[in-house]
Every structure is written in C-alpha cells, then in structure tokens.
Amino acid sequence: MSIVLGCDVKMSAEEFRLLRDMIHEHCGIRFDDDLKYLVERRLAPRLALHDLGDFTAYHRFLRFSHDREKEMEAAVELLTTNETYFFRENYQLRAFSEEILPELHDRNRSGKRLRIWSAGCSSGEEPYSIAILVLESGLFHGWNVEIFGNDISQKVLALARGGEYASRSFRQTDEDVIRKWFEPCEKGLRVSEKARKLVTFGHLNLLDERRISLVGRVDVIFCRNVLIYFDKQAKLRVLRTFYDRLGRGGYLLLGHSESLMGLTADYELVHLEHDLVYRKPEGGQQHGWSTKIGDAS
Numbered sequence: 001m002s003i004v005l006g007c008d009v010k011m012s013a014e015e016f017r018l019l020r021d022m023i024h025e026h027c028g029i030r031f032d033d034d035l036k037y038l039v040e041r042r043l044a045p046r047l048a049l050h051d052l053g054d055f056t057a058y059h060r061f062l063r064f065s066h067d068r069e070k071e072m073e074a075a076v077e078l079l080t081t082n083e084t085y086f087f088r089e090n091y092q093l094r095a096f097s098e099e100i101l102p103e104l105h106d107r108n109r110s111g112k113r114l115r116i117w118s119a120g121c122s123s124g125e126e127p128y129s130i131a132i133l134v135l136e137s138g139l140f141h142g143w144n145v146e147i148f149g150n151d152i153s154q155k156v157l158a159l160a161r162g163g164e165y166a167s168r169s170f171r172q173t174d175e176d177v178i179r180k181w182f183e184p185c186e187k188g189l190r191v192s193e194k195a196r197k198l199v200t201f202g203h204l205n206l207l208d209e210r211r212i213s214l215v216g217r218v219d220v221i222f223c224r225n226v227l228i229y230f231d232k233q234a235k236l237r238v239l240r241t242f243y244d245r246l247g248r249g250g251y252l253l254l255g256h257s258e259s260l261m262g263l264t265a266d267y268e269l270v271h272l273e274h275d276l277v278y279r280k281p282e283g284g285q286q287h288g289w290s291t292k293i294g295d296a297s
C-alpha cells in the first residue's frame with residue numbers, strides 16, 4: 001500500500017514493480033530500481049487528476065478502466081526522455097551524407113526511390129536534419145524521397161509537425177545551414193518548406209509489430225538514443241522488426257553509445273571512413289532473422 005504524506009503520495013516497492021512491468025510490456029522502456037523516485041514523481045499528477053488515493057489504485061486504473069489505453073499514453077508521455085537537437089552526432093551524419101547516400105544513389109538509380117525511417121524521432125530535429133542532408137547532397141533531384149519520423153509520444157509529434165524550434169535545438173547547427181534551410185518565426189526558426197515536404201510523421205510504438213509492418217521497405221533506419229532505455233528482450237524485438245523492414249544492404253544507425261554487441265550477429269558492422277555503422281547483409285533473407293529472443297547472453 002502507498003503511504004500518504006500530506007499531498008505527496010509515496011510509491012511502495014511493490015507498486016513500483018507493478019507499474020514498471022506494465023510500462024515495460026507496453027513500450028520496452030525499463031526503469032531500474034534506483035529510478036523509483038522518478039516514476040513516482042512523474043506519475044503523481046495522474047493520481048490527483050483521476051482522484052485516486054494511491055499507486056495501487058492507479059495500477060488498477062491502468063489495467064482495467066475504460067480509459068486504460070488513453071491513460072497508458074499519458075503515462076508514457078510523462079516517462080519518456082525526448083532530448084534531441086539538429087545535426088546531433090555530426091560525424092555519423094557525415095558518414096551518412098558522404099558515404100551512405102552516394103551508395104544508395106547508385107543502388108537505387110533505376111527505381112529512383114529513397115526511403116529513410118527515423119525511429120523515435122522525438123520533436124523532429126533528426127528527420128529534418130536528414131532531409132536537409134539529402135537535399136544538400138544534390139543526388140536525388142526528381143527522385144521519390146520519403147523520410148518517415150515516428151514516436152510513441154503525441155506531444156513531441158505535434159511539435160515535429162509544427163516544424164518550429166527555439167535556440168536550444170540549434171546547439172550544433174552551422175550558421176550557413178540555418179540561413180539556407182530555416183526562416184525566422186515567432187518561436188525562433190521554422191524549417192523550410194522544401195525540407196518539410198520530404199518528411200511525414202506518425203504515431204507508432206516500436207513494439208507494435210503489426211502496425212510497423214505498414215512502414216514498408218526502407219533503405220536506412222536511424223534509431224538513435226532510443227534503445228538505450230530498453231532492456232535486452234525489448235531491444236531484440238525492435239532489432240528484429242528493423243531487420244524485416246530494411247532492404248538487403250540497408251543501414252541501421254544507432255546512437256554513439258549504443259552497440260549490438262552481445263545482442264545479435266544478424267547485422268554486419270561496417271567500417272566507414274567517418275563512423276562505424278550496422279548493415280543488413282547483402283545476402284540477408286528478407287525474413288531471415290536468426291537470433292532467437294532469449295538467446296543472447
């Protein structure tokens with residue numbers, strides 16, 4: 001049972017375990033025991049909103065109420081980390097524009113189609129950076145270029161669709177890029193129409209394999225600073241989904257602190273000049289994932 005102190009409701013260890021497991025099952029994010037305080041603090045406003053006396057009642061609400069799906073979305077909004085900015089991990093983006101894009105240009109020349117997925121795109125800085133790099137490369141005039149950004153949080157997707165950003169989003173953006181691809185707006189800077197036209201956004205949970213099959217085949221997946229919050233089982237589920245979505249020889253770009261070591265050998269590690277990236281092997285089966293969930297130690 002929770003202990004009520006004034007208007008502060010404390011979360012017991014058992015309540016934490018129940019809520020943490022539910023959230024993990026829903027979206028893959030894993031909270032270790034030392035993060036109980038964070039879950040407690042972030043979810044506390046939901047108790048007040050629904051007039052619930054403790055976290056046991058909140059857990060019941062999340063499990064059984066009519067509004068349980070809506071409430072889970074609200075809880076996840078409060079628990080995700082949405083930190084992002086334009087041109088994050090610049091050296092990797094250099095590898096993308098100087099090495100990967102020319103290769104894809106040659107490979108897809110006959111169909112003139114390029115498809116890129118920014119999985120866990122937060123407020124949109126990542127997919128818009130990708131769009132600017134594709135345009136800057138000058139390789140894809142007259143091509144059908146599609147960049148798809150998805151996130152589990154509706155709040156950040158609304159910001160992404162707005163395409164307007166304050167200065168903190170530009171901590172790593174060159175002045176000439178700003179002059180060329182952004183225009184002033186009340187909030188700060190708005191992404192140019194030309195770049196915006198390449199990007200579409202959608203609400204998608206990376207653990208929802210059924211809906212993700214609608215994404216279609218892609219050439220590159222950016223999934224940076226998302227899987228770090230997942231446990232091994234959830235990471236493997238998502239990596240298998242990515243494997244199925246990638247065309248043969250398609251690239252998977254993770255955040256700089258993330259690696260597939262100890263998870264799966266189904267992707268090959270490619271040493272590009274500017275970065276190490278992962279790739280689905282040229283000879284890879286379209287549905288040939290060999291790592292069993294639970295296999296990796």
Ligand SMILES: C[S@@+](CC[C@H](N)C(=O)[O-])C[C@H]1O[C@@H](n2cnc3c(N)ncnc32)[C@H](O)[C@@H]1O
Binds near residue numbers: 026027029083121206
């Ligand atoms: C730290 S941000 C990373 C943004 C961007 N990729 C970058 O590197 O700058 C992580 C994003 O992943 C999203 N996310 C977490 N779990 C997710 C899931 N199961 N499905 C889709 N998006 C998820 C969060 O909402 C958050 O916006």
